[in-house]
Amino acid sequence: MLPPALVKKFPKLPADGATKSSDATEQYNCIAWSANRDKKQWWQPIKEEPWDYWPPGIPVDFSFESFVLLFEKRGYKKCAGSHFEFFYKKVALYADQDVFTHVCDQLNSGEWWSKLAAYEDVKHNSLEALEGNTGNEYGKVEQILKKRCDLFDILARTFRKIKLRFN
């Protein structure tokens, strides 16, 4: 069940069938979550607090390309489609007027997992659910990147596929 305050800010989430997956927290943001499943640091180019973090070697110029580079350094490569590919995990970077706004990553189920800034984590079915310019929406998806799944992810996806076949 999505909190009403969150629905007000992201009005397309209910129609998408999105679900809340954790409580709101200001401890970590979407970049920390999608890049490293980091729940202890807020990833952003300028370190303001001791628990802010930015990976070394990534420019701190706030350009959209720097955020793409952050994921490229973690093994992702630019690609075109957001569709589910069995052997690849994907991330989608949003921007509004060329300014980076959000990133989410694709789960083994094909859903997308977003940490909505200081709000809750949500799982949503489409990338369009967070697109737009009203409320707190994130503009539009500007770049998809993908990288090969590790063994654990491939096993998880295989079991999921088998389970779906027998259900």
Next chain:
Amino acid sequence: MSDVTNKSQTIENPNRLPVIDSADLCIYSAWIHSISKDKNLWGDAFRTSTLIASILLSQQVKSVNAIPADNFQNYYWLALKTQNLNLQQSAPRFVFPQVDSKPISKGVESNTKASDSAELETIFKGLAKNWREVTGGYSLTMRRYANGSYQSILALEPKKEVISLILRELEQRPDRWFEALKALTKANPAQNAKTFEETVQRWVEWGKSENYIS
């Protein structure tokens, strides 16, 4: 940036930064085209674009001079870059509460102080709510600080009361008020904090020890 630091000590609302709108551009273009017909030295397009670019650049230089000093000098780029985003996403814009502007008589000085504090609190709460609602979904805090409501809070007076209001807000609704507090108090009691909650706690404790809040 050191020149800028010396020149400006106040936080200007980025929404007040000079902006060239499409009407201005039309006038500039028409003027340049009229010159180009007389002198025909370069291509129209090149001439138009260089002059417009130089005008825009000069406007940007002016904007940079209007940008605040201290901790916020790093934020000017993003403030400029996200100016339009903030305008779009903050609609409807925050409207300052109506303030009674009756003349103040000396006989009611103590009441006046109390009403001034109440007015300041009303304005602060309105700005804080607007800032929270408009920018709460931003993943980069610099975009949050570039918001007009946040910068308006930093420009409120008297500073001591504003610090108290921010600390009370931080205690009741924890949020990223730390940069504002650092800018206003020149202190940082949470420099070794490990988590968001710990940072909030240290600021609140500091506020109590310095008698900003009880």
